[in-house]
Amino acid sequence: MFSFCSDPSVLPQWQWFACYLTTGTHLAFYRSFLVVITLILLAAPAALLMGFAGAIAMRSHFTPLSWLGKGYTGLVRGVPDIVFFLFVPIAIGQGVEYVLHLINCPDWDQPVRQGSDFLVCREAKMPPVGSPAWVRDIYGFILALIAFALVFGAFVANTLYGAMNAVPRAQVETAEAYGMNRRQSFLHIVMPQMWVFALPGLSNIWMILIKATPLLFLLGIQDIVYWARELGGQKTSFYTYPHPDWRVWYFLAVLVFYLSLTWVSERFFEHLMNRFNRGQATADGERQRKGATA
Amino acid sequence: MNKLSIGLVAIAFSFGSVVASDVVRMGSEGAYPPYNFINDNNELDGFEREFGDLLCERAGLTCEWVINDWDTIIPNLVAGNYDTIMAGMSITEARSQVISFTQNYLPPDPSAYVALPGTDVSVITDGVIATQSNTVQSGVVADGSADLLEFPTPDETIAAVRNGEADAVLADKAYLNRFVQESGGQLVFLGDDIYPGAGVGMGVRQSDNELRETFDRVISEMKADGSLNELILKWFEGGIDTF
Numbered sequence: 001m002f003s004f005c006s007d008p009s010v011l012p013q014w015q016w017f018a019c020y021l022t023t024g025t026h027l028a029f030y031r032s033f034l035v036v037i038t039l040i041l042l043a044a045p046a047a048l049l050m051g052f053a054g055a056i057a058m059r060s061h062f063t064p065l066s067w068l069g070k071g072y073t074g075l076v077r078g079v080p081d082i083v084f085f086l087f088v089p090i091a092i093g094q095g096v097e098y099v100l101h102l103i104n105c106p107d108w109d110q111p112v113r114q115g116s117d118f119l120v121c122r123e124a125k126m127p128p129v130g131s132p133a134w135v136r137d138i139y140g141f142i143l144a145l146i147a148f149a150l151v152f153g154a155f156v157a158n159t160l161y162g163a164m165n166a167v168p169r170a171q172v173e174t175a176e177a178y179g180m181n182r183r184q185s186f187l188h189i190v191m192p193q194m195w196v197f198a199l200p201g202l203s204n205i206w207m208i209l210i211k212a213t214p215l216l217f218l219l220g221i222q223d224i225v226y227w228a229r230e231l232g233g234q235k236t237s238f239y240t241y242p243h244p245d246w247r248v249w250y251f252l253a254v255l256v257f258y259l260s261l262t263w264v265s266e267r268f269f270e271h272l273m274n275r276f277n278r279g280q281a282t283a284d285g286e287r288q289r290k291g292a293t294a
Numbered sequence: 295m296n297k298l299s300i301g302l303v304a305i306a307f308s309f310g311s312v313v314a315s316d317v318v319r320m321g322s323e324g325a326y327p328p329y330n331f332i333n334d335n336n337e338l339d340g341f342e343r344e345f346g347d348l349l350c351e352r353a354g355l356t357c358e359w360v361i362n363d364w365d366t367i368i369p370n371l372v373a374g375n376y377d378t379i380m381a382g383m384s385i386t387e388a389r390s391q392v393i394s395f396t397q398n399y400l401p402p403d404p405s406a407y408v409a410l411p412g413t414d415v416s417v418i419t420d421g422v423i424a425t426q427s428n429t430v431q432s433g434v435v436a437d438g439s440a441d442l443l444e445f446p447t448p449d450e451t452i453a454a455v456r457n458g459e460a461d462a463v464l465a466d467k468a469y470l471n472r473f474v475q476e477s478g479g480q481l482v483f484l485g486d487d488i489y490p491g492a493g494v495g496m497g498v499r500q501s502d503n504e505l506r507e508t509f510d511r512v513i514s515e516m517k518a519d520g521s522l523n524e525l526i527l528k529w530f531e532g533g534i535d536t537f
Contacts, residue, residue, distance in 0.1 A: 024336035090373065114501050118373060122316075125374075129316055133358065220362060220370070230325070230332065233449035236472035238327035240334040245453050 008240055020241045029227035033257065036213045036223055039145065040261075043209060046149035048202075051156020058161045069157065076154030085215050088147035089140070093126065100124035137221075144219045152209050159201035164190055166197040168281070196276040196285075203269040210261055228254050317356045318505065319376035320346050324361040325447055326469055328529040329382035329494075332361065341529035342380040345399065345522070352512045365428060365446050368392055371497060377505060378498050382466065384430045384491030394500045396510045398493025399522060401535045405431055405491075407484040408470050409455060409462035415485050421461030424451040430490040431464040455481070468533045 004011065005019035020026070057069030076084065098112065101124035108121050122129055127139045167190045175185035216223040232247030277284040322342060324332040333339035338359045350357035360376040371379050371393060385395045407418055417423070419439050425432040427444035435442040443460045445451050452473055454460040462484050463470070474481050496513075498506045516522040523536040 023334040025332060025334055028336050094373075119501060220366070220375075222361075229447065233325075233447065234452060234473070236327060236476055238331060238340075238472065242476065245449070245456070247453075 016241070020243075023241065025227070025231060028222065029224070029231060032222060032224045032227050035141075035221070036216070037261075039141070039148065039213055039216065040210055042145055043148040043152065044206060046145065047152035047156050047205070047209070050149050050153025051158075051160055054153060054157025055160035055164060058157065059164060069161075073154045073157045073161075076151055077158065081151055081212060082215065082218070084151050085144075085147050085218060088150055089143035089219055092143055092146060094118055096126050097124050100126065140219065140221055144216055144221060147219075148209070148212070152205055152212075155205050155208075156202065159205065160194065160198050162201070163194040163198035167193045193280065196273075196280050196282055199269065199273050199276055203265070203273075206265060206269070207262055210258065210265065224254050224257065317358050318350065318378065319360050320350075320357050321360050321362050321367060321371055321376035321379045321381065322346075323364045323367060323381040325364070325449070326382050326466075327472070328468055329466075330380070341525060342382065344529070345516075345525050346378075346380050348516065348521070348525075349509055349512050352515065353508050355508070363446065364426060368497070371499060374499075377502065378496050378509070380496050382469075382494055383497055385493055385495045386430060386433075386491070388433075389497070392500075393497045394502075394506055395495035395497055396506055397513055398495045399513050399517075400494035400526065401537060402489045402491050402493050403530075403534045404467040404487035404489055405434075405464055406467040406470055406487050407462045407464050408452070408474055408481050409484040410458075411479060411482045413461060413482075413484055417461035418485050422459075424454040424460035424463045425465065426451055429465075431466075434488065434490045435464060452481075468530050471531075471533060 002015075002018060002022070004015055005022075008016055008019055011019065054069050054072055057065050058073065060066045060069065097118075097120045101108065101112065101120035104123040105121035110119065112119055127135045131139075171189050171193065172185050175189045180188065214223060214225040217225045228250035229247065232245065232250035234245045235242045273284075274288075278288055279285060322330045322338060324330055324338055326340075328340050330338060330340040330342040338361065343359065346357065346359070362370050362376070364381065367379055367381060367383075368389065370376065379393070382400075383389070385398060389395070407423070409417065413421075417440070422441045422443050423435045424443045424445060425435055426448045427446055432442060432444055443454060445454065448465060448469060451460070451463040451465060452470075455463045467487060470483075474483060496509055498509070513522070517537045526534055526536050
């Protein structure tokens with residue numbers, strides 16, 4: 001990085017650190033923070049959509065659909081997250097390859113499973129054979145994203161389902177009395193009011209989502225936990241910058257990162273709660289109204 | 295004459311590499327110097343990197359390296375995430391049931407115990423021994439009478455000895471050497487070296503016979519012309535036998 005880094009063994013301390021903290025591996029470590037933040041920012045709306053669809057399905061009067069919704073939330077909530085994170089990417093990865101295999105290679109005569117090997121023809125490989133490393137990285141990231149959306153979507157679905165039911169029944173009855181149909185009363189009466197009931201649950205799920213991101217590491221994505229462990233371990237003179245075991249400092253940095261991320265989110269949710277309570281028939285909404293008139 | 299033989303060799307190579315148009319993805323751990331490690335420029339480095347690149351060059355293959363955790367390195371090979379494993383992996387009976395190996399490219403190499411100075415040799419039989427999980431060393435300790443303490447990465451095993459969690463660590467001597475040399479007397483070798491492995495080979499899927507044969511052929515070549523020995527001497531500084 002810096003011109004004086006050519007021979008690290010003779011550098012004074014501050015220069016040694018300046019060079020050490022800007023090595024290729026450290027730059028990859030810093031980039032991995034962005035990967036984690038990107039994952040959170042993409043997984044949260046994806047899970048919200050998944051959850052919304054799930055909650056609507058659960059409320060549906062069409063029985064198979066409501067079974068589907070309830071089955072989905074029941075299944076995902078009842079299985080440890082970690083099992084799903086390991087299962088979903090492999091299942092989707094192999095599923096996609098199997099479908100492509102059936103489409104592209106109809107005259108393939110060997111079995112797809114040979115012992116423990118999973119074999120599909122060349123044309124069915126995902127990502128395609130010969131893809132550069134970054135395509136593979138993005139493909140892996142997308143599979144991980146789907147796993148996060150599926151798992152957290154189930155929790156969101158349950159929270160939203162509860163929130164929809166928490167909107168006072170009298171409100172919906174009033175809407176019906178005004179001649180609104182089910183769809184209209186949902187869109188104009190339930191939807192705008194449910195968020196205030198959903199928010200505590202959603203903010204909880206958001207926190208858990210943030211804290212679940214180190215699971216990326218399990219899926220072979222080089223996230224911050226991977227790099228903290230990798231960089232912190234003792235380095236012998238095979239490396240350009242030998243140092244003793246510094247894992248405690250690296251993990252401390254990761255800890256501070258997560259803590260500041262959750263701290264910022266907490267402030268944000270407080271603000272959002274305040275906003276959603278405005279004009280609502282909740283205790284806090286009532287307090288705001290009285291504060292305004294006084 | 296010389297030109298003719300070069301031409302013949304070139305033809306032989308192009309025949310041997312029917313699979314050559316594909317990129318061969320080579321899996322490694324990247325945490326076990328001098329076998330393989332990620333250097334400070336975030337590139338895979340070490341004996342296996344250099345040797346693997348030479349193998350690919352001689353076989354006329356385009357190769358690309360993939361880093362994977364040790365614990366899942368075999369399942370991910372089988373799942374097709376990469377095509378070979380070069381990660382200081384000893385050829386064993388148990389592994390051969392799941393994947394196949396080329397011939398060994400390192401002779402059986404010594405493993406050694408490392409402990410804090412003053413540790414009694416008897417801990418080898420009745421103490422707590424740290425190893426990396428799923429290694430030949432962990433197999434040795436599990437079969438013996440000492441208590442086994444496993445870690446997913448090799449440097450955690452050394453840290454466990456330093457902080458007293460384990461009495462000694464058992465690992466490849468080539469890996470431990472510099473830790474001992476550079477500890478300023480805080481770590482010492484304990485007892486005699488043992489030879490638990492049958493040599494290190496390249497792992498490939500059992501269905502990938504063509505690839506295994508290609509690499510087997512080039513490894514034989516490099517054993518015969520001495521270029522493999524040169525690399526072993528360069529990276530292992532005489533700590534391992536040559537062919």
